[in-house]
Amino acid sequence: MSPDFLSGIRFTDLTWAGAGPFGTKVFSDFGAEVLKIESMSRPDPVRRGGPFKDGVAGTNRSGYFASRNTGKRSISLDLKNPEGREIALRLIAQSDVVSNNFGPGAMERLGLTYDEVRAVKPDIIYLSMPMYGEDGPLSTLLGVGMTIAAVTGLMWMTGYGRGEKPLGPGTHYPDHAANPYHAAFAVLAALRYRRHTGRGMKIDLSQVESTANFVGASILEASVHDREPEHTGNRSRRDAPHNVFRCAGEDAWCAIAVESDTEWLALAATIGRQDLAARPELRKAAGRLAATEELEAAVTAWTRAHGAVEAGTILQNAGVPAARVSSARDLVEEDTQLAARGYWQTLEHPEMGPSLFTAPPFTIDGERVELRRPPLFGEHTQEVLTGLLGMSDAEIAELAERKILA
Structure with missing residues (x-):
């Protein structure tokens, strides 16, 4: 099935690492134009984190990056340079959503706050995804999936008994489940609201609050019975074996x-x-x-x-x-159910060759949404700056020479 459900929606996407790119991938997989902005001075860290196809490291060979950025277009742009910032603002002026999951103060330092962005695009939808949200006594702290799992109690609840160390969920669970999907739901709601009212808005998503939504019954037990749930490992508190x-x-x-x-x-x-x-x-x-x-x-x-x-x-x-x-x-190799439902999709990648990807976890009218491959670093810079901003090849070459497009 062709992924054109969200065709006509454009993101200027500044997110990186796990939760942010996964949240915007939801849109690129369904036809939105997601312009991923990064530079070699600030590449998406998962480009360098692997795992790498065939064990060969490279900017364009990370399986983690590939899985979280299908269908996007990559633009190399140094946002710390004033001219790079101006180009970003020109892109934002023609976008519907600008998204980031930076720590506190980053967008202020880049000159891309909500007010600064709204000045060039009054009806913009502005998604911000800091660890604790943008206000409150802990809002200046930084965090990643593991620390978010710790502070929300998720890690405390997974273990084999009192006195043993918490185990955690085995992966950066907040990056892969709670936070990206909550972000996507909020943006979809904001897009619908704008369609009816013409108004944009700022979404301040606290990744801690988002993850706390997944803690579930343990919070209720603590609040209702004033006790912590017992650590049971893989056992049940209600039945056996x-x-x-x-x-x-x-x-x-x-x-x-x-x-x-x-x-x-x-x-x-x-x-x-x-x-x-x-x-x-x-x-x-x-x-x-x-x-x-x-x-x-x-x-x-x-x-x-x-x-x-x-x-x-x-x-x-x-x-x-x-x-x-x-x-x-x-x-991957033996699950007949996943194979029968076409869950795995193989995409041809210029550097990694045939590579396996997970599809969106549903079919629509019996068909899978067809994924598009992830971008190479800076692959679409020339195409977007000429086609969307009307810049000449000479202008682009000059900016590249001065490392503004790098």
């Missing part, structure tokens, strides 16, 4: 999540432990929780004799929620 269990093979695991008395009886029968099913105290969740260690040992004795996929399939067929614990390689 509920954990990941080692299977046959190297580092192979199966997740099993019993959540009802019926599922428990099905599990006991499947693993051949009718003796456990017959014990009256194990017919209810409270009794099973009290016997967690014993039940987990019984389940492990069974799973160790089966491969992870096999164990999951047998239990699923018996009505027990279970699944292999998949690695990234498993998802």
Whole structure:
């Protein structure tokens, strides 16, 4: 399916790293023109962070950068130079949205505050995504995905027991889930509002507040019961067995999540432990929780004799929620469901060659949105400055010579 849903919307996109570029990628994947502004003095840091295709480092070879910038157009422009700033303002004057996820004070230093931008584009939608928001006692602090997970309590809630160190969610979760999508929702709402009223607006998205929205029931428990939720690792506070269990093979695991008395009886029968099913105290969740260690040992004795996929399939067929614990390689190479639904898309990249990308996680009228490849650094500078701003080749060459377009 051709990604033309948001055709006619233009971003001057100053975002970098994770959350910001992922938020604007939502628009570029659906046909908006997203002009990604960066310079070699301030490149998007994930360009240099990898992982790199075939292990070969390069400005245009980062898989992380590629995955977060599909469909965008790259313009090399030194915003710290006054002439570079003026070019940026000319681009903004022909844009619908200007976006940044810089730390506090950065846009002021660049001379690109909301008021300065609004002077050239009165109905602009201005997205700002600092860690804490633009006001309040902590608004001057900087942060990234891991620190945001820490200060919002997300990291505190993931661990195996009191006294053990917090584990965190295993990735910069705020960068990949909460913050980019909240930003995209806010911009879509602002675009709709402007269509009806003609008014632009400033969106001040606090990444901490955005992530706190994903914390969920733990905040309610703390506020209602005045206590912290117990750290349970992969166990449940309500039922058992509920954990990941080692299977046959190297580092192979199966997740099993019993959540009802019926599922428990099905599990006991499947693993051949009718003796456990017959014990009256194990017919209810409270009794099973009290016997967690014993039940987990019984389940492990069974799973160790089966491969992870096999164990999951047998239990699923018996009505027990279970699944292999998949690695990234498993998802790419062996997940038949993702493959059957066309979730993976291969795009030809000038430097990386054929490269695998994740599609938007839905179909529309049964079709996938077709991704467009990510840009090379500065790939569209000439095209945009001539086509959009009417600059001559000689002007562009002179600016490039003076490192303003670099």
